[in-house]
Structures are given as C-alpha cells and as structure tokens.
Amino acid sequence: MAKIQAPVRKNEKGSGTVTDLTYEAMGVIKVDDYPLFIANVLPGEEIDYLVTKVNAHYGFARVLAVKKASPDRVEGVERVYLQAGIAPLAQLSYPAQLKFKQQQVINLLAKVKLPLTVAPTIGADQQTGYRNKAQVPVRTIKGVLETGIYRQKSHDLLPLSNFLIQAPQIDATIKAVRDLLREFGVPAYNEQYHSGVIRHIMVRRGQATGQQMVVLVSKQRHLPHEIELIEAIAALPEVVSIIINYNPKTTNVILGAQERLVHGQPYIEDELLGHKFHISAQSFYQVNHDQTEKLYQTAIDAADLQPDDVVVDAYSGIGTIGISVAEKVKTVKEIEVVPEAVADAKANAQLNGLTNLEFTVGKAEEVMPTWAEQQVKMDVLFVDPPRKGLSPEFVAAVLQVKPAKIVYISCNPATLVRDLRLLVDGGYEAKTVQPVDMFPLTNHVESVVALTRVEK
Numbered sequence: 001m002a003k004i005q006a007p008v009r010k011n012e013k014g015s016g017t018v019t020d021l022t023y024e025a026m027g028v029i030k031v032d033d034y035p036l037f038i039a040n041v042l043p044g045e046e047i048d049y050l051v052t053k054v055n056a057h058y059g060f061a062r063v064l065a066v067k068k069a070s071p072d073r074v075e076g077v078e079r080v081y082l083q084a085g086i087a088p089l090a091q092l093s094y095p096a097q098l099k100f101k102q103q104q105v106i107n108l109l110a111k112v113k114l115p116l117t118v119a120p121t122i123g124a125d126q127q128t129g130y131r132n133k134a135q136v137p138v139r140t141i142k143g144v145l146e147t148g149i150y151r152q153k154s155h156d157l158l159p160l161s162n163f164l165i166q167a168p169q170i171d172a173t174i175k176a177v178r179d180l181l182r183e184f185g186v187p188a189y190n191e192q193y194h195s196g197v198i199r200h201i202m203v204r205r206g207q208a209t210g211q212q213m214v215v216l217v218s219k220q221r222h223l224p225h226e227i228e229l230i231e232a233i234a235a236l237p238e239v240v241s242i243i244i245n246y247n248p249k250t251t252n253v254i255l256g257a258q259e260r261l262v263h264g265q266p267y268i269e270d271e272l273l274g275h276k277f278h279i280s281a282q283s284f285y286q287v288n289h290d291q292t293e294k295l296y297q298t299a300i301d302a303a304d305l306q307p308d309d310v311v312v313d314a315y316s317g318i319g320t321i322g323i324s325v326a327e328k329v330k331t332v333k334e335i336e337v338v339p340e341a342v343a344d345a346k347a348n349a350q351l352n353g354l355t356n357l358e359f360t361v362g363k364a365e366e367v368m369p370t371w372a373e374q375q376v377k378m379d380v381l382f383v384d385p386p387r388k389g390l391s392p393e394f395v396a397a398v399l400q401v402k403p404a405k406i407v408y409i410s411c412n413p414a415t416l417v418r419d420l421r422l423l424v425d426g427g428y429e430a431k432t433v434q435p436v437d438m439f440p441l442t443n444h445v446e447s448v449v450a451l452t453r454v455e456k
C-alpha cells in the first residue's frame, strides 16, 4: 500500500483560514484536505501557524499570529484557563458557545441519520463561578505545599487559586485549607514516590444553603496535628462537614472507599425545584445548581406526567429527579449503583415527606432485564446515565418493557445519538433534542430528549 504523504512538514510555517472547531474546541485548517488542529483559534480567523506534529491523516500546529480575529473572539482570557482544560471555550462569545453546542448535536445526529430538530441551547445567566464542587490536587513545589490544576495531559501541578468556574466561596475554602496545611506542616502527597499525606482537597457547596463540605483525601488514615487542623478548618466560613477520605492506593481515582467524619454532619444540604437534598461525599450531584433546575424542568415538562403513572428513574443518584416528580405520580422506582447515593436518596425522600418511592441498589443493565422478565408496569422512564450512555442489555430490556414514554437526559451527545438510534429502531419516536448548557465555558454538552412509543 502506498504510504500517505502529508502535504506539510514539521516546523514548516503556513497561513490559512480556520474553517471549523472540533468537539474538543480545536480550530481546524485544511491543507489540501489534510486537517491541521490548532488550539486557541476560532472559525473564520485568518492566522499564521507553525506545524508541530505530522501524522498520516492529520497534524497539529501552533498559532503564531491571528491576522484577522473572529467577531466572536473574547479578548483578554488568561491562557491558563484555556490550556489547563478549565474553560477551553472561554475565548468564544457566549452566544457562539451556545450555537457551538447546538451544532455538536446536529452533527452527531446526522451521523446516525436521525432527522430530529435540535432546539437552541438553553443558556446560563451565570457563566463563571457556577460549579458547586471542586477536587484539587495537592503537591509540593519548590518546597512549598501548593493546590492547583494539572497541566494538560500530565500530573505536573500548576498552582492556581482562582479556578474561574468554581463558586468563589469554594476557591476561598481551598486557599484557606492550603494555608492551614502549610501552617501545621502536613505534607503533600508525592505521586512519584507514593509518599507524603494529602493527595486532594474536595469541596462541595450547597448553593441554596451555603453549606460546605471539606474532604481531605489522605494516603494515611490519620493526619499529623489532626485535632488542631480540623478545628481550624471547622472555623472557616460555611464549613458544616469535614471528612478524611483514606486512599492508600497507587491510583488516579481520587476518592478511596473508606472515609471518616471528623467534624459536623456527613452531608451538606441543597435545594432543587422546591425540594431539599442531603448530599454525601461519594454521591453524584449535578455541579451547576441553576442550570440543573432548568434541565430537570425541561425533562419533567417533556414527560407529561399523569397522576396514575408508574415512573422509573434510572441512574438516579441521590434521587433528585424521582423526588422532583413524586408528588405528581403514583409511584417512582429508582435504580442506582452507588449504595451511598441510594442511602442519600432514601433519606431525601423522607426529608421531603414522600412515601411513594422505591429504591433498588444495582446496575441498571442488570435490574432492568429482571423487571422485563417480571413484566413490571412502567409508564415513564427517565434515564440519566454517565458519559458511556446506556448498555445494549439495558436498551434490549427497555424494548421488552415498552414504557409509553422515555425521557433521556444525556451528558454525552455521542452516546446519546447512538442510543437514540437503537430506541427509534426499536419502536420509539423522538422529535426534538433540547441542549442545556450545564457547563459554560467548557465544551461539554448536556441534552434532553423525549421519546414516545409508537409501535405496540
């Protein structure tokens, strides 16, 4: 087979017009149909570039100069936010970000040949400071304990104290905890030698309550100067819960399985759509409070719930969707794999005075086939899976159970369109995809789709 000859060479300079922006927010310039991917440039911009890497079918280049800027360019964004993956879309105007996300969904639907309408992305009023959770690595740099972010594709820590998209109250807590760790001489973890103590600081904050939880992820069960340190962290504003999470393994997984409550309560409280929720350290909770309310409301409206409906909330986390709809329907059955999240969900149902919810701990792809066998009645199915989407076993079981309506909430449009294709081929109809911007300034796209059973 003839070897493909790239039309550019490494270290060659060139000029061109950026034609596209990839899902990962890389600009694209085509040289004789050969794509060059270039960071920090926008469609329509005329640029000078330097080729940095040449593969058989595509290459990479670095921008040398933007000769004609896009009208959508936001000037003055600090490079760290673009380069460390915190806010890769920050230099694109917000209306253009919303269009970019809508276009991602349109492009992916075209690939699976589904002619659905994609509505304009529902935007956020607050585009910075929206995240209610932070997990920051702790390392020693030049002899000083630092908190920050890994440089992209590495574990080199870049010290940082303003994370731009995290709630400023969370940034303040991380900085204060960092200073206390320095003051008490608690060593940072050293990944290379698997030595030291503090690996990560995790902070969660309930937006409606201002309650914060601090989780110190430690290689050791007990911390040096633990009593004094915890007392000092407990005195910080908003802190109602402090947990030491024990993670002794050589791993990239942040949280270990064992944890110890060392101050206050084992959860924080927040409110969504008029309901209260307790959230513990290990449970999933949506990171953008205000957009979550819009996301859930979109999903609930799409479900057109009736008082006699039996509703299933699959991938239910701490029960937020099921609890938000329980008063409108007969029964809600929740399925969730993380036991701590199910414990939160049960407590949350009680907290809201609800008695018509049932809880199953397990994998949705194992629970749903048993329900299909038992011919469990199901009118409306909400699914809100992680990025990998639904498994083929889960989809096959759903097609046996045949709920009249499925509302799919997705954080990954690539797996969403794959699953929609299967559900449409299996007898469902969908008309519209509604993207909701849960993660402003980033390239992540969240969507809601309602499917109605058309074949008996």
Ligand SMILES: C[S@@+](CC[C@H](N)C(=O)[O-])C[C@H]1O[C@@H](n2cnc3c(N)ncnc32)[C@H](O)[C@@H]1O
Residues within 6 Å of the ligand: 284, 285, 286, 314, 315, 316, 317, 318, 319, 320, 321, 335, 336, 337, 338, 341, 362, 363, 364, 365, 384, 385, 386, 411
């Ligand atoms: C995107 S979150 C959604 C949670 C919840 N619906 C919400 O809005 O907060 C996905 C949830 O699915 C759970 N999960 C992951 N894999 C699962 C599986 N195979 N079966 C059931 N739940 C699973 C995760 O623990 C997480 O709580």
